[in-house]
Amino acid sequence: MAALRSIAARIGLLPDDEGGPPIVPPSGWSAWLTTLTAGAMAFLALLTIAAGLAAGGLAEDWRADLAEAATLRLPAGTDAATVAQVVDLLRATPGIASSRPLDAAEQAALLEPWLGRGAALDDLPLPVMIDLRVLGTGPDVAALEANLGLTAPGAVYDDHAGVRAPLGRAAEEVRRLALAGTLLVIVAAASMVALAARASLAANSELVRIIRLIGGEDAFITRAFVGRVVRRTALGALAGAALGAAALAALPAGGAAAALAPVLLPGAEGLAALAAAVALGLVAVGWAAARITLRVTLREME
Amino acid sequence: MQVLTGVLNGNLTVISLDRISFGYDGRATLEGVEVTIPAGSFHFLTGPSGAGKTTLLKLIHLEHRPHKGSIALFGENIAPSDAAQRTRLRRRIGVVFQDFRLIDHMSVADNIALPLRLQGKPMATHREDVTELVEWVGLTERADALPRTLSAGEKQRAAIARAVITSPELIIADEPTGNIDAEMGMRILRLLVELNRLGKTVLVATHDLGLIRAAKSLVQARTLRLSERRLLLAASEL
Numbered sequence: 001m002a003a004l005r006s007i008a009a010r011i012g013l014l015p016d017d018e019g020g021p022p023i024v025p026p027s028g029w030s031a032w033l034t035t036l037t038a039g040a041m042a043f044l045a046l047l048t049i050a051a052g053l054a055a056g057g058l059a060e061d062w063r064a065d066l067a068e069a070a071t072l073r074l075p076a077g078t079d080a081a082t083v084a085q086v087v088d089l090l091r092a093t094p095g096i097a098s099s100r101p102l103d104a105a106e107q108a109a110l111l112e113p114w115l116g117r118g119a120a121l122d123d124l125p126l127p128v129m130i131d132l133r134v135l136g137t138g139p140d141v142a143a144l145e146a147n148l149g150l151t152a153p154g155a156v157y158d159d160h161a162g163v164r165a166p167l168g169r170a171a172e173e174v175r176r177l178a179l180a181g182t183l184l185v186i187v188a189a190a191s192m193v194a195l196a197a198r199a200s201l202a203a204n205s206e207l208v209r210i211i212r213l214i215g216g217e218d219a220f221i222t223r224a225f226v227g228r229v230v231r232r233t234a235l236g237a238l239a240g241a242a243l244g245a246a247a248l249a250a251l252p253a254g255g256a257a258a259a260l261a262p263v264l265l266p267g268a269e270g271l272a273a274l275a276a277a278v279a280l281g282l283v284a285v286g287w288a289a290a291r292i293t294l295r296v297t298l299r300e301m302e
Numbered sequence: 303m304q305v306l307t308g309v310l311n312g313n314l315t316v317i318s319l320d321r322i323s324f325g326y327d328g329r330a331t332l333e334g335v336e337v338t339i340p341a342g343s344f345h346f347l348t349g350p351s352g353a354g355k356t357t358l359l360k361l362i363h364l365e366h367r368p369h370k371g372s373i374a375l376f377g378e379n380i381a382p383s384d385a386a387q388r389t390r391l392r393r394r395i396g397v398v399f400q401d402f403r404l405i406d407h408m409s410v411a412d413n414i415a416l417p418l419r420l421q422g423k424p425m426a427t428h429r430e431d432v433t434e435l436v437e438w439v440g441l442t443e444r445a446d447a448l449p450r451t452l453s454a455g456e457k458q459r460a461a462i463a464r465a466v467i468t469s470p471e472l473i474i475a476d477e478p479t480g481n482i483d484a485e486m487g488m489r490i491l492r493l494l495v496e497l498n499r500l501g502k503t504v505l506v507a508t509h510d511l512g513l514i515r516a517a518k519s520l521v522q523a524r525t526l527r528l529s530e531r532r533l534l535l536a537a538s539e540l
């Protein structure tokens with residue numbers, strides 16, 4: 001515990017109060033802008049990451065569902081005996097778990113969005129559809145179609161690649177957007193902390209001069225100022241991440257996203273872990289940004 | 303012109319200025335100043351207002367860099383861009399600034415204790431030293447006050463206490479009795495003399511001839527005089 005405290009003090013998370021009052025003077029209400037901004041950043045980062053994870057995950061789910069399904073289409077007018085033969089053949093094909101011809105009602109349901117309810121489907125030359133569940137990477141399509149050539153000429157195997165690929169790309173794009181959003185939040189947080197650290201040093205240039213003159217090291221000054229900025233950032237980041245997690249957790253209670261919430265959101269533990277990671281990440285970014293800025297600025301103040 | 307002063311305590315040279323020139327904004331303030339101050343000596347630095355006493359002390363304390371010439375402290379040549387050396391040497395020097403330079407948001411006691419903190423000395427073991435020194439400079443009642451609430455003389459005493467809290471080898475004081483009454487002035491002088499007897503080197507800039515006279519009855523002190531941008535041994539010393 002003592003070791004933890006001393007590490008926390010060294011990186012500025014806890015004030016180093018062993019030796020007396022804070023080195024950096026209290027700086028009034030404007031310093032709380034750092035906390036406020038850090039809070040907003042944490043909130044945004046959490047939402048961006050959660051949205052990215054959720055949208056990416058959703059597209060991934062759909063793609064995975066589709067990857068397990070395939071359709072075999074036989075030309076219109078194929079008779080029932082041939083269909084039965086084809087089903088037998090499919091049963092013996094490696095890579096296919098099961099097959100099931102769609103009945104007329106199911107076909108009607110599929111076509112309803114295009115043709116309207118109660119369309120006279122009997123008059124239309126509809127292909128026979130066989131719904132397939134595939135295993136792993138699916139069957140060897142060329143061999144399957146060659147086999148089918150004799151039994152049911154014109155049979156077409158459709159693995160939904162045409163639909164799957166765009167979904168995969170969509171998932172990828174959403175993920176990339178979320179990553180870009182997160183990186184932007186990191187850059188913004190680092191800039192905000194750097195500005196705050198610089199302003200704080202500029203407002204206390206006389207203090208810096210005196211400390212140097214009476215034998216203080218720049219490392220001591222850096223620690224004192226980093227501590228001030230990092231503690232404010234940490235406070236804001238924790239509050240912002242907690243609020244963000246609470247907002248996300250409250251989604252299922254109402255609103256348009258409610259229906260999707262169970263798919264979209266990690267569980268309560270997942271959310272808590274995500275919020276903690278966001279807060280911790282922001283503190284780390286703030287700490288590094290403050291340190292670098294202070295060192296550079298102190299060197300300029302030589 | 304080299305001003306050589308007697309070797310009082312071995313032959314270690316604490317301050318050595320070699321043909322130093324310095325000025326502000328292109329005007330020369332000091333030209334070709336040379337001085338060697340041995341360890342354990344007591345020196346006064348006098349000269350009219352504006353002669354450059356504060357400037358010379360700032361050069362010695364490494365606050366300014368000479369435009370010409372070189373400085374050695376405690377036998378070490380100063381490398382102008384070596385911040386670590388600057389800090390290390392400053393820790394061996396206690397300074398009383400003419401304008402005090404106390405830290406506004408810290409109490410008198412915390413200001414006085416600050417050099418200990420900066421040198422990583424645990425406060426727990428030094429709390430008594432601080433209390434004792436605060437009492438010695440007569441600020442016990444004002445120990446928790448902020449500097450802006452102090453009179454000039456009280457600030458001066460706080461600045462003196464801060465300069466000596468770490469028991470530095472060299473004490474530089476710029477007009478340490480400028481704002482205090484004669485009695486307190488004598489007290490401060492006795493403190494400086496006492497420290498000198500303990501082996502500390504003392505350099506005091508002052509116009510206060512009374513102070514110099516009083517000191518000479520207590521300690522073997524020499525007087526350096528700044529005049530016309532040069533440093534001379536005062537006439538009375540010749």
Ligand SMILES: Nc1ncnc2c1ncn2[C@@H]1O[C@H](COP(=O)(O)OP(=O)(O)OP(=O)(O)O)[C@@H](O)[C@H]1O
Binds near residue numbers: 326351
């Ligand atoms: N920061 C500065 N910028 C420009 N000129 C300065 C600066 N500091 C001092 N000077 C000038 O340098 C000269 C020497 O000043 P300095 O303070 O060293 O004198 P001093 O001997 O300490 O005087 P006093 O007895 O009044 O304290 C003066 O003419 C002063 O105006």
Ligand SMILES: [Mg+2]
Binds near residue numbers: 355357400476
């Ligand atoms: Mg002066």
